[in-house]
Amino acid sequence: MSIRNLEHLFQPQSVAVIGASIKPHSVGNTVMRNLLEGGFGGPIMPVNPKYKAVAGVLAYPDIASLPETPDLAIIGTPPTTVPGIIAELGERGTKAAVVLTAGLPQTKDEQGQNLQQKMLEAAQPHLLRILGPNCVGLMIPLLGFNGSFAHTQAMEGEIAFVSQSGALTTVVLDWAKSKEIGFSYFISMGDSADIDFGDVLDYLGGEPNTHAILLYIESIKEARKFMSAARAAARNKPVLVVKSGRAPEGAQAAASHTGALAGADDVYSAAIRRAGMLRVVTIENLFGAVETLARALPMKGNRLTILTNGGGPGVMATDAVALADGQLATLSEKTIQQLDQVLPPTWSHGNPVDIIGDAPAERYVKALKILLNDPQSDAILLIHAPTAIVPSDHIAEAIVTVVKEAKRNVLTCWLGGEAVEKARDIFARADIPTYGTPEEAVQAFLNMMEYHRNQVQLMETPPSIPQEFTPNRKTAQQIVEKALASPHRLLSEPQAKEILAAYGIPVVATRVAKTPEEAQQMAQELGFPVALKILSPDISHKSDVGGVVLDLETPEAVQSEAERILRRLQELRPEAQLEGFTVQEMAHRPGAHELLIGATTDPIFGPVILFGQGGTAVEIIQDRAVALPPLNMRLAQELISRTRVAKLLAGYRDRPAADQEAIARVLIQIAELMADIPEITELDINPLLADDKGVLALDARMGIAPAKSSGPERLAIRPYPRELEKWSDFQGEKVLLRPIRPEDEPQYREFLQQLDPEDIRFRFFDMIKEWPHSELARYTQIDYDREMAFLAITQDGDDWPKILGVARAITDPLNIQAEFAIIVHSALKGKGLGHLLLDKMIRYCQSCGTKELIGNALRDNKRMLALAKSLGFEIQPSPNEAIVQVQLCLQPKKK
Incomplete structure (x- = not known):
């Protein structure tokens, strides 16, 4: 339903508390006291037939008795009462409600219908919007509104915090208050029966008092709605995410490598990246990152220069950059010459720039100004360790103006406690972020870089596909429909390759033989050498049963190996159905890289594209990256760049660079295939050979199932129509x-x-x-x-x-x-x-x-x-x- 009537929730003029109570420490009593203590300026109307007044405010026996129709109602009554209350509020004209009550999905009425569904049905005719149920409530500090049972008030600020966890909501509120962090909105989502993350992002993305949005996500329900809202909001302001459930617990075996490798957490990361948001690991990182991004200048590159008065802290920062695959700047010759003129002869003569422990304030200023003009540096990290020679606050006072006037980002790290407290205060008053350790400062820089990359990707113009292609969708669909008529849900290798060929993906010539004798004949027709593989719908990974033999040079060798394969199959997998053999031309591509390109279907985000290093040890190597379709050349190239094998594909020593445009083209073609043919649930090409001459698919497998929707509909992002x-x-x-x-x-x-x-x-x-x-x-x-x-x-x-x-x-x-x-x-x-x-x-x-x-x-x-x-x-x-x-x-x- 999105933003309809959300103004009544987020900008209420009046509020009714259904279930208000005089019982100390009860939800109804706590909500009333929070509303009164918060300073909300509109009418606050408690509803409870047991009392004449609650917290000193005249109470009303029922909704019909209210002197005016409340904009918003807060409900904290037993589950069985909630659907009826929602119906009454809707008839009265109320357009929004916060349902604090838990247990609605688990509680059923006499007809066996769960109460959450009954609540939604009661709200629908009146377009009454519901936050919750099972939530802590809502705070709008700008209005003095605290419609929650949290233990403390939120401070006023420009950050919206939206959390799916009620317990975490109160923890973060307490933590943020100790750090003097304020909020424009503090929203507990609860079970998100009606209002979900997509709705809230749509509203907050255009809300003028909110300058940044922080999300704590446990799960997403409507992926396309979420992605649309997130992409729109992220174009307007920073959106940062903590997503719980990072560990790949209970990974399920899958028919393809892709299904086994593309974990749900990877998919969430891909969605967050694609939407232009930033994912961080902890709540503390979340607030640290938003503080950094709120003060950061636009980034133009990823090269960091470290300026320090101590070798140890400089090495610590360097290690943090290297371990995170960051990039240290290489100082220009001109910069080194300029530094030579202002620094002692014993300075480090490289990055990190160690200006020696006895550095006075003037040395910091001169070195910093030189580094800020270095064309090969994109950001500066200044690390200071306190000494007895020059007070830290004197150094801070000397450089604070230089930092404020800088045209690129300068991060500072003041190491220590009491000795650097004044220096930190000087920078805090100047609204310049500072960090307690080199690692924290480097993490802030990496957050800036990742956010910058995600924003660039959100706004970047992709190049056209170098070679336009028109897939033969009809052929691919016919192959799938024919296969669905059989009991098997895994296409044969020849069927999979025929579909790939229909989508313009180069495949090795393959023939199907029913018997060893036919295999011998097919090999002679193709020409030697050949590869021989078992063909069985019950065996996904052929090499596990010795079902692959390469470089066969003679007809006799083909027949002999086919017979050996039959014997091995009978011994290892006697129950497996055998359909015959595939005979393929041997692809002699010396020096070619073995890659994996695949797709699987995530239960939340739908089709997901995977790329990484291939071969038989693909699950062990675990070199992969995932992305949401649809893809274009830029997105495909970015997906490739997030793997370790990308460095090998760039070429090294006497090995030429692989044709990365051809690899990217296959990724785009696979993404289009998943959008076109909804019956394909997962696939992988392993290996895809790639070298400077192009690509060639040697092996492929595809899983299928009857379609539940059209191809484009199952994608989290609607593809080009x-x-x-x-x-x-x-x-x-x-x-x-x-x-x-x-x-x-x-x-x-x-x-x-x-x-x-x-x-x-x-x-x-x-x-x-x-x-x-x-x-x-x-x-x-x-x-x-x-x-x-x-x-x-x-x-x-x-x-x-x-x-x-x-x-x-x-x-x-x-x-x-x-x-x-x-x-x-x-x-x-x-x-x-x-x-x-x-x-x-x-x-x-x-x-x-x-x-x-x-x-x-x-x-x-x-x-x-x-x-x-x-x-x-x-x-x-x-x-x-x-x-x-x-x-x-x-x-x-x-x-």
């Missing part, structure tokens, strides 16, 4: 109307730059001369689940595509109203292209169930208003006299 592409006639020529893609940014920039100034003013209500990448990324990297932009494109000589016009619509999270805008090339105004684009957008929004399409236009934009009228829009005035609104009802009105 190719089905919406359509060729249309325009001025005697064919134009393609299709959704915008991230790769369109260069052409989109060119299109905008060619528009007349007046057309820019009509579309954007302002004169815009510069189009920064960050802005263009928002226009081209859209969430197809919530936004659509249709391009009209044509080919102009070798320049393809050339954009002729754009129609865009953004839907509210409830899909009630979509706001549209349209613009066509200045040379094509009045020729009918706008009608083509807007008509397509209208039909699309209708098909999505959107109820209304609206748009704003300048009053003097006569062409736009005429176009809107021609398509049935009504023209309405707006508060701004220079602007009018156009509205179109998209769905039949109910009688």
Whole structure:
């Protein structure tokens, strides 16, 4: 349901406490006292027929007796009463409730229905939103609102904390208060029966008093909704996550390597990264990271320079960087020469820059200014150990202005206790983050780097696929449908390879033989040498039963080895069904890397793509990374870069670099396969040979099951909707109307730059001369689940595509109203292209169930208003006299 009526929850004007009590230490009594002590300015109305007053406030016997309809109700009554209370509140007109009561899912009524479902059914007709049940409650310090049974009040601040754990909620509240950390919202989610993380992120992402969002997540229910909301919120402000359940407890055996390797925690990390958020390990890291990010300058690289007055602390910081695969800056020759002039001869002459323990304040200042101008350094970590020679606060006072005026990030670490307390205070007052140990400071730098990478990935323009491909979906679907008619849920190797070939993935030539004699014949047809493999639906990993023999040179050797395989199978797996053998050309690619590319289906996030080092020891090596589809070239390359084998693929000694574009292309093709064919539940290609000549799939397996949804629907991120592409006639020529893609940014920039100034003013209500990448990324990297932009494109000589016009619509999270805008090339105004684009957008929004399409236009934009009228829009005035609104009802009105 998303943000409907959430303003009544997060900005309440009045509150009723259902189950308010005079019993000390009860939930009803604690909530009442917290509300009163918090200083909430609106009416607080206790409801309990047992009392005339609670905490000195007049009480009411029931909801009907309340003097006014409360914006928000807080419910702490027994489970059996909650559905009826929700129904009463809904009938009264209340739009939000916090249900503190636990045990609703486990408690059933006389008909056997659980009370949580009954509660939701009671709320639905009234669109009453519910936080909880089984939660600690809600605090809004900016309003003095403490609708919780927590033991203390939250301080006022600019951070929203959202937690799925009730116990952790009170612990964090206590911890944050001791650190003087304040909040804009403090939200306990409980069981999230109605309001979930997606809803809260949608609201907080646009909430002006919240500058950062912190999440403690145990599980996610609606992955696509969560990803859409998280990606939108992360574009506006830092979103940081602690996800519990990191340990891979109870890993299940799977039919493919991928199913065994892609653990749930890896998938959550991939989702958090893809959404542009930052994951940290502990609650303390969470608050430390948000403090760092709130004060950090934009990062431009990942090279860290360490400046210290002690060799030991410098080595500690260096170790922390190295162990985390960070990168130390290499100082330029010019920087070293400049440092030579201001530092003692015994300085370290490298990074870390050890300026010696007796360093006075002036030496710090000079060294820091030189390092801040080094082009090969992206951030500075200054570490100070106290000495008896120069007081630490004198050094802090000398460098604080230099740090504040720096054009790159400077982190500081003041080692010690009482001796550096004043220095820390100086930096705290200057709003500069400082850390107690080198390791903490390095972790802060690494957090900045990871957050920067995730944000860049969120906004980065991917290159086009080097080689466009059109998969043969029909062939792949037919193979899967035929296989589903059999009792087996694992495709044979030849079937799997045929599907890969249909998606443009190079595979080794493979034949199927029923008997050893047929295998001998197939080998002669293919040519020697060949590889011989067992073919059985009951055996996933052939080498486990000696079912793979390589480099067979003669017909006799093929038949002899086939017979040996049969004997081994009878001995080791007599129950296994044998379908025969596969005979393959031997792929002689000396020096090629053995890779694993696969996919599996996560129960929360759906299809997941895996990449790593392959071979028979793949589970032992454990070199893998996972990502959520869909993928483009940039995302595929980033996935490759997160593995150890990526360094080998780059080439070393006399071994040339592998064709990483070809590897990335296979990842994209597999992602598209998982989006197209919903019956494929898991697959892996192992090994995929990769060298400078390209890639070749030697072995493949795929698991299948009847589809529960369409391919695109099961993805956590809606893929490019190719089905919406359509060729249309325009001025005697064919134009393609299709959704915008991230790769369109260069052409989109060119299109905008060619528009007349007046057309820019009509579309954007302002004169815009510069189009920064960050802005263009928002226009081209859209969430197809919530936004659509249709391009009209044509080919102009070798320049393809050339954009002729754009129609865009953004839907509210409830899909009630979509706001549209349209613009066509200045040379094509009045020729009918706008009608083509807007008509397509209208039909699309209708098909999505959107109820209304609206748009704003300048009053003097006569062409736009005429176009809107021609398509049935009504023209309405707006508060701004220079602007009018156009509205179109998209769905039949109910009688």
